[in-house]
Structure formats: structure tokens, C-alpha cells
Amino acid sequence: MTVTIDDIRAAAQRIGGQVVKTPMLLSRTLSDIVGAEIWLKFENLQFTAAYKERGALNKLSQLTDEEKKRGVIAASAGNHAQAVAYHGARLGIPVTIVMPEPTPxxxxxxxxQHGATVVLHGRVYDDAYAHARALEEERGLVFVHPFDEPDVIAGQGTIGIEMLEAAPDLDTIVVPIGGGGLMSGIATAAKALKPDIEMVGVEARMFPAMKNVLEGEAQAIGGATLAEGIAVKDPGYLTRKIIGELVDRIDLVGESAIEHAVALLVGIEKTVVEGAGAAGLAAILEEPDKYKGKKVGTVLCGGNIDSHLLANVLVRELVRCGRIARLRIAAEDRPGALAAITRIFHECQVNIIETNHHRVFSALPAKDSLVEVECEARDADAIDGLIERLREHGFGVERTTIVRE
Structure with a gap:
């Protein structure tokens, strides 16, 4: 089995008007930061907030009437489930989705809500996948694979055609890799239309599955990555063949860089992108020298991130850039000490968010106390100035930091 540019063009005709032809826009600010032209493909603006709709719809649209009547089944706890359920409902196809039991x-x-029947089974995706394949046989359903399926790959490849239509002078396209369906489709389209274009895949550093397979490495796989959408332990067999032939290299990106990219996209582009969706941009920002002077496109492939998690990411970014800090201030346990500390905060125009005053649970001498203060300022220099002023007034100050890996 393989996928060709003709398959992708046929998919584009088949799904046209049924999925969003998402914007492909030049980011002036990100371009200035990197020193390259940075073009963003906003697949997070699909109805289900992810590119998965393209492949799912292309597959579903080609089922026979008899297969549509029998129904389809898929295993997913994320964007693939939403895509199959949504377009299955639109086309009048019964849909069963098997999800791991811990799925939120x-x-x-x-x-x-999209009309699918959800079956909860197993603790992890592999358990859900095995159960879905068993139900496929038992009930005579059609299995819709999330990535290792030619029709799905062809559907995802329509993104590559749209990217080069919008920005035909691209030198490089950077694409997140999980199972490999998105990269396989985009690389097939891009290399057919522009053979000398550079294709760069990106995996989370905790899940270098495709890199291990293609480069014969044995890096450890596993961990709680923000990019759970590309946290795949076993990439596809068709996708690894396509990627091995068409992709120039695969880079790994760390968690701090992914968090930074998610936060920058909110702040600069005013758009919400999940960890996996921001992985391509994260890799560009982490190693900008690889892209200097080039015209680079990347896919913001999904926007489904938990609101509480997003809030944590944004606050952590403020900590990393120095606008929010947590200070441990040692002071004499006497009347007026706390007032003296807060006066210095006021003079430095630093806002106190939260305080904790410890007299007992502290390693300081009995006549001293420890004041923990979480505070916010206009910039990092203001916090640095505050710390200097506190020390000038005789207070011992320690700062809690978030360490980049």
C-alpha cells in the first residue's frame, strides 16, 4: 500500500466544502523572533479543533452503502474520536468509539454529543485498540485507523497542498509526528509539488518512537508530556515507510519549549493550541539557527487543551519570563517587620498575589520568621529590583524558579 499525490488531490475534491480550508498566515512577530519567515497553518480552527477531520472524512466518504449501514469503529481518546464521530453523524453512519477507562x-x-456510542475499556490506548479490533470482527464493523491507513493519510495530505498554495516559496515544512499519518500525507504532497523542499518531523522528547525506528536508536519512551496527541509508543508501519523515504530529519523537543510555544501562540497570535499542535513551532523556537533566513511553514494541528491545563501553562510562562515570582523572605519576628516588607513591595510597584507567614515550620532561628510571597510585576527587571531593595534593608531573600530541561 502507498499514497500518491493523485490520491491526495482526489481526497481534496472529496472533502472540499465539508471541512474548513483553514488559514495559512505569516506571523510577523514570530518571524522576527526566529529570524526567518514563519508561516502558520491554523488547523486548530476546524470544527472539532483538529486536522483529524480530513483523514476521517476521506475514509468515511469512500465506504460502500453496505459498510455505512453496518457502521464503523475506532479507538481513540482524543481528536480522532471527535473527527470520526462528527463526520459519521453527518453522513448517517453509526459510530462506535472505544476509549481507555481513564479518559476525561x-x-x-x-x-x-456527536452521536457516537462510547465503549470504555482498558487502562491505556493499546487496551482500547485491541478491544476495538475485537469488536470489529465480532460486530462486522469497519475499523477507521487514526494514522496507518492510506485513505486517512491522503486526507491529511490535503493540508500540504493548501500550505503550498498559500505559500509556494516555502523552503521547509515542520510537522509534529505521533503515529505519522499527518507527516506522511503532508510529505507526500509537498515532495510531489516541490521535490527540493525540506521536511522536518518533530516528536516530544519523551516519545521518540519514529526516530527510534528510523534511526535504529533505543531512546526511552514514556512520561507525562504536554503533547499527549503525539505521545505514541508504536508508530504506523505504512507511515514509517513513507517518512523514511520523504522526511529529511526528525528533531526532538522538550516540555519547556512546548509550553513556551503554547503560551506564545496565545499571546502573539491570540489562538489556543494544544501541546501536540504547538510542537512544530516549539522545535523552531528551540533551535532557531536551523531556520535562519528560510521560509518555514508549520501546522498548528490541534487546539483541544484542557482549560485548567492551559491556565497553568500560561502562568508558568509568566514565571519563566520573570513577571511572576515566589520569594522566601527571612525577617525578624517583631512588630512592623511585615509592614516594612510590604512597603518595599509598594515602592517597587510589585503586586502581592499571595502570602504565607511561617513561624513554626521553618529552619530559621526562633526569633525569626519566614514570609513566602507570590508576586507579579510588569517585567523581570522590576522583580530583580525588588529583591535588591529587600536585601539592602537586611532581609534574606530566596527565589523559587522553574528549571528548563
Whole structure:
């Protein structure tokens, strides 16, 4: 089995008007930061907030009437589930989705709202996948693979055609890799249309599965990555063949860089992107020298991120850039000491968010106390100035930091 540019063009005709032809825009600010032209493909603006709709719809649209009547089944706890459920409902196809039991309730509810029957089984995706394949045989359903399927790959490849239509002078396209379906489709399209274009894949450093397979490495796989959408332990067999032939290199990106990219996209582009969706931009920002002077496109492939998690990412970014700090201030336990500390905060125009005053649970002498202060300022220099002023007034100050890996 293989996928060709003709397959992708046929998919584009098939799904045209049924998915969003998402914007492909030049980011002036990100271009200035990197020193390259940075073009963003906003696949997070699909109805289900992810590119997965393209491949799922291309597959579903080609089923026979008899297969549509029998129904389809898929295994997913994320964007693939939403895509199959949504377009299955649109086309009148019964859809069953098998999800691992720990899947967040909101994802189960969203999938059911699209009309799908959700079956919870197993602790991890592999358990859900095995059960879905068993139900496929038992009930005579059609299995819709999330990435290792030619029709799905062809659907995802329509993104590559749209990217080069919008920015035909691109030198490089950077694409996140999980199972490999997105990269396989885009690389097939891009290399057919522009053979000398550079294709760069990006995996989370915790999940270098495709890199291990293609480069014969044995890096450890696993961990709680923000980019759970590309946290795949076993990439596809068709996709590894295509990627091995068409992709120039695969880079790994760390968690801090992914968090930074998610936060920058909110702040600069005013758009919400999940960790996996921001991985391509994260790799560009982490190693800008690889892209200096080039015209670079990347795909913001999904926007489904938990709101509480997004809030944490944004606050952590403020900590990393020095606008929010947590200070441990040692002071004499006497009347007026706390007032003296808060006066210095006022003079430095630094806002106190939260305080904790410790007299007992402290290693300081009995006549001293420890004041923990979480504070916010206009910039990092203001916090640095505050710390200097506190020390000038005789207070011992320690600062809690978030360490980049």
C-alpha cells in the first residue's frame, strides 16, 4: 500500500466544502523572533479543533452503502474520536468509539454529543485498540485507523497542498509526528509539488518512537508530556515507510519549549493550541539557527487543551519570563517587620498575589520568621529590583524558579 499525490488531490475534491480550508498566515512577530519567515497553518480552527477531520472524512466518504449501514469503529481518546464521530453523524453512519477507562469525562461527553456510542475499556490506548479490533470482527464493523491507513493519510495530505498554495516559496515544512499519518500525507504532497523542499518531523522528547525506528536508536519512551496527541509508543508501519523515504530529519523537543510555544501562540497570535499542535513551532523556537533566513511553514494541528491545563501553562510562562515570582523572605519576628516588607513591595510597584507567614515550620532561628510571597510585576527587571531593595534593608531573600530541561 502507498499514497500518491493523485490520491491526495482526489481526497481534496472529496472533502472540499465539508471541512474548513483553514488559514495559512505569516506571523510577523514570530518571524522576527526566529529570524526567518514563519508561516502558520491554523488547523486548530476546524470544527472539532483538529486536522483529524480530513483523514476521517476521506475514509468515511469512500465506504460502500453496505459498510455505512453496518457502521464503523475506532479507538481513540482524543481528536480522532471527535473527527470520526462528527463526520459519521453527518453522513448517517453509526459510530462506535472505544476509549481507555481513564479518559476525561469531558472527552467522553463531547464524543457522545456527536452521536457516537462510547465503549470504555482498558487502562491505556493499546487496551482500547485491541478491544476495538475485537469488536470489529465480532460486530462486522469497519475499523477507521487514526494514522496507518492510506485513505486517512491522503486526507491529511490535503493540508500540504493548501500550505503550498498559500505559500509556494516555502523552503521547509515542520510537522509534529505521533503515529505519522499527518507527516506522511503532508510529505507526500509537498515532495510531489516541490521535490527540493525540506521536511522536518518533530516528536516530544519523551516519545521518540519514529526516530527510534528510523534511526535504529533505543531512546526511552514514556512520561507525562504536554503533547499527549503525539505521545505514541508504536508508530504506523505504512507511515514509517513513507517518512523514511520523504522526511529529511526528525528533531526532538522538550516540555519547556512546548509550553513556551503554547503560551506564545496565545499571546502573539491570540489562538489556543494544544501541546501536540504547538510542537512544530516549539522545535523552531528551540533551535532557531536551523531556520535562519528560510521560509518555514508549520501546522498548528490541534487546539483541544484542557482549560485548567492551559491556565497553568500560561502562568508558568509568566514565571519563566520573570513577571511572576515566589520569594522566601527571612525577617525578624517583631512588630512592623511585615509592614516594612510590604512597603518595599509598594515602592517597587510589585503586586502581592499571595502570602504565607511561617513561624513554626521553618529552619530559621526562633526569633525569626519566614514570609513566602507570590508576586507579579510588569517585567523581570522590576522583580530583580525588588529583591535588591529587600536585601539592602537586611532581609534574606530566596527565589523559587522553574528549571528548563
Amino acid at each position: 469525562t469531558i472527552k467522553v461527553v463531547q464524543t457522545e
